[in-house]
Amino acid sequence: xxxxxxxxxxxxxxxxxxxxxxxxxxxxxxxxxxxxxxxxxxxxxxxxxxxxxxxxxxxxxxxxxxxxxxxxxxxxxxxxxxxxxxxxxxxxxxxxxxxxxxxxxxxxxxxxxxx
Amino acid sequence: xxxxxxxxxxxxxxxxxxxxxxxxxxxxxxxxxxxxxxxxxxxxxxxxxxxxxxxxxxxxxxxxxxxxxxxxxxxxxxxxxxxxxxxxxxxx
Numbered sequence: 790x791x792x793x794x795x796x797x798x799x800x801x802x803x804x805x806x807x808x809x810x811x812x813x814x815x816x817x818x819x820x821x822x823x824x825x826x827x828x829x830x831x832x833x834x835x836x837x838x839x840x841x842x843x844x845x846x847x848x849x850x851x852x853x854x855x856x857x858x859x860x861x862x863x864x865x866x867x868x869x870x871x872x873x874x875x876x877x878x879x880x881x882x883x884x885x886x887x888x889x890x891x892x893x894x895x896x897x898x899x900x901x902x903x904x
Numbered sequence: 905x906x907x908x909x910x911x912x913x914x915x916x917x918x919x920x921x922x923x924x925x926x927x928x929x930x931x932x933x934x935x936x937x938x939x940x941x942x943x944x945x946x947x948x949x950x951x952x953x954x955x956x957x958x959x960x961x962x963x964x965x966x967x968x969x970x971x972x973x974x975x976x977x978x979x980x981x982x983x984x985x986x987x988x989x990x991x992x993x994x995x996x
Binding site: 809812816819834837838841857861865886889890893896897900903904 | 906909910913916917919920921923926927949953956957960963
């Protein structure tokens with residue numbers, strides 16, 4: 790049966806790849822922010838807002854947030870399938886957590902929009 | 905860490921949106937609650953990142969025997985503790 794790319798159904802290999810590719814983006818963003826905090830002695834509002842006002846940083850931040858959403862979807866699925874055996878409860882928890890993960894992206898998008 | 909993100913996203917959204925918001929978050933960060941959440945989040949992320957990097961190395965076929973696996977695990981835990989202490993010094 791040919792894998793139907795139109796469907797959202799993923800398989801283990803795609804999750805394996807997605808988990809690591811998103812991890813690389815998140816790590817890059819995390820290390821960049823760490824470097825920013827280390828090399829910026831005094832952070833004022835102008836400096837902080839200036840950081841996120843450039844288009845490049847906006848795209849990078851949004852990419853990191855979307856990566857977190859995908860990373861979390863797969864990562865939390867792995868955790869929940871280990872610890873929450875009843876499918877109904879697990880489904881509910883996954884639904885709630887994935888909704889929160891999406892909310893993080895939405896908040897990020899609209900905040901970046903206004904910067 | 906997923907719930908720590910709740911604080912991180914909230915603090916970032918508030919602090920980048922307005923000067924008053926920035927002042928409020930900066931003030932929170934002076935207090936021990938802000939610092940505790942900060943070190944908790946940074947420490948958890950550091951551990952997760954180090955563990956992830958170790959997994960990436962293992963994906964390439966290294967550190968898979970009992971001895972090498974154990975040693976690499978102990979190495980990242982040691983590095984994690986050191987980094988957490990460094991962050992603690994910086995924050996306090």
